[in-house]
Structure formats: C-alpha cells, structure tokens
Amino acid sequence: MIIAKSQKDMEKMRAVGELIAEVRETLRAMVAPGISTLELNASAEKMMRDAGAIPTFIGYKPRGMSPFPFAICASPNTEVVHGFSTDVPLVEGDIVSLDMACTLNGFVGDTAITIGVGDIGDDLKQLLRVTEECLMLGIEQCWPNKRVGDISAAIQAHGEKHGYGIVRDYTGHGIGRSMHEAPQIANYGRAGTKEKIRAGYCFAIEPMLNVGTHETKTLDDGWTVVTADNKPSAHFEHTVAVTIDGPEILTLTKSQKSEMEKARAAKNAA
Numbered sequence: 001m002i003i004a005k006s007q008k009d010m011e012k013m014r015a016v017g018e019l020i021a022e023v024r025e026t027l028r029a030m031v032a033p034g035i036s037t038l039e040l041n042a043s044a045e046k047m048m049r050d051a052g053a054i055p056t057f058i059g060y061k062p063r064g065m066s067p068f069p070f071a072i073c074a075s076p077n078t079e080v081v082h083g084f085s086t087d088v089p090l091v092e093g094d095i096v097s098l099d100m101a102c103t104l105n106g107f108v109g110d111t112a113i114t115i116g117v118g119d120i121g122d123d124l125k126q127l128l129r130v131t132e133e134c135l136m137l138g139i140e141q142c143w144p145n146k147r148v149g150d151i152s153a154a155i156q157a158h159g160e161k162h163g164y165g166i167v168r169d170y171t172g173h174g175i176g177r178s179m180h181e182a183p184q185i186a187n188y189g190r191a192g193t194k195e196k197i198r199a200g201y202c203f204a205i206e207p208m209l210n211v212g213t214h215e216t217k218t219l220d221d222g223w224t225v226v227t228a229d230n231k232p233s234a235h236f237e238h239t240v241a242v243t244i245d246g247p248e249i250l251t252l253t254k255s256q257k258s259e260m261e262k263a264r265a266a267k268n269a270a
C-alpha cells in the first residue's frame with residue numbers, strides 16, 4: 001500500500017529533506033583530490049547528529065545481509081551503489097557517488113549525487129549530466145493521476161537515447177516514516193503502467209546509469225555494488241512530494257529553493 005502523507009507529515013518531510021540536502025551540498029563542496037570517503041562520511045554523520053537527526057543507513061539491515069556500517073554510501077568510479085567509505089584519497093579525474101539519508105522527527109529524507117573530483121573527462125561529464133537529467137525528467141512525471149511507469153519510462157528513454165546501461169537491479173521507492181515504502185520505482189518501464197500517482201505520495205527517485213552494461217555484481221563485503229564490466233557508473237537521487245500542483249523536490253537546500261523560486265518568477269514574468 002502506498003502511504004499518502006498528511007499536511008503535518010509533509011512538513012516533517014520538508015524539514016528532513018532540507019537537512020539532508022544541506023549535508024549533500026556540504027559534501028559536494030568538500031570533494032577534491034586528496035580527501036577520503038571516510039572523511040566525507042564523518043562530516044555527514046556529524047552534521048546529521050548535530051541537527052538532532054539519525055543517520056538512517058547506519059545499522060540498516062535487509063534480510064540476510066549484514067548491517068550497513070556507514071552514514072553514507074560512497075561509491076567511486078566503477079562502484080554503482082552501497083560502497084563502503086575508505087581512507088583511500090580520491091584523485092583528480094575520479095567520480096564519486098554519495099548516497100545519504102537521515103531520519104528527523106520520524107521521517108526520512110534520501111538523496112544522492114555523483115561528483116567529479118577535480119577535472120574529469122568529457123565522457124564522465126556527460127555521464128553525470130545525463131544521469132541528473134534522467135532524474136529531473138522522472139521528477140517531472142510526478143503529477144496526480146499519472147502512473148509510476150511514466151517516471152520509469154521517462155528515465156529509460158533519456159538514458160538509452162545516450163547509449164547508457166540503465167541499472168535494473170536497484171530501484172527508487174516510496175519514502176516516509178520508513179526509508180523504503182511502496183511503490184518500487186524502476187528506472188525502466190512502460191508509460192501508463194503501474195500504480196496511479198496521487199497527491200500526498202512521497203517518492204525517492206534515483207536513476208543509476210552505467211557507461212557500459214546495465215548489469216551489476218556485488219563484492220564479497222556483501223554490500224558494494226559494481227558494474228559487471230568495470231566501467232564507470234553515476235547515481236542521482238531526490239526525495240520528491242507529489243502535490244496537486246505537481247512535483248515538489250524536498251531535498252533542496254533553502255538557497256536552492258529560493259533560487260528555483262526566483263527562476264520560476266522570472267519565467268512567469270516573461
């Protein structure tokens with residue numbers, strides 16, 4: 001069952017969304033040659049706890065798996081998702097996917113970003129750009145009376161247009177009091193299929209695109225997912241609320257929200 005959020009719940013989703021967005025933007029600014037993902041993880045955990053939030057990933061334990069040990073998933077280069085933080089410094093030309101979630105007042109916000117370390121090549125720049133575009137195209141489908149398959153189809157069409165492998169083994173999801181609620185939101189699928197979207201639903205939409213094959217494998221640590229062909233992968237994610245006026249991205253910082261407001265006002269005035 002998909003849980004529609006009340007106005008009160010939605011306020012809490014907004015608060016946690018803004019907090020996790022602040023964490024994401026802080027990490028984005030920290031990423032540079034020489035920093036390790038363990039340092040990024042420590043900063044993220046401190047920001048969450050200082051704000052009175054719980055790092056949702058720590059101890060997260062799906063059936064049959066070991067508890068996840070870190071506040072963020074840090075997945076460089078050929079890692080797709082669920083990577084462990086390490087003390088290995090990032091180097092110029094790397095990309096690193098950072099996925100993070102926290103729980104505040106009982107509600108979860110979830111976001112991910114792939115960042116270039118220093119100067120990255122044009123091929124990687126395009127991978128990052130197209131993956132983020134897929135995310136935004138998926139979000140644009142989040143209107144009442146559309147269907148979950150519309151989100152999936154929009155992501156798939158754009159990713160495949162650019163020749164990328166679209167990861168099938170991991171999906172987006174409903175989100176609220178639990179990090180993973182119904183429905184599953186695949187990054188491939190047919191428009192007009194799956195659940196009807198209604199106002200009050202909150203979704204975590206998270207396309208993962210690979211330069212090569214869409215296939216993945218999991219390393220011996222039981223968590224780290226890598227591309228089957230050892231080519232690079234990117235991941236972008238927002239938590240989004242469906243309103244009667246369309247999608248509202250919850251995982252934006254205050255300043256990102258006011259920038260978007262300004263852009264919308266300018267567009268309306270034109």
Ligand code: MG
Pocket residue numbers: 110172173204206237
């Ligand atoms: Mg997620």
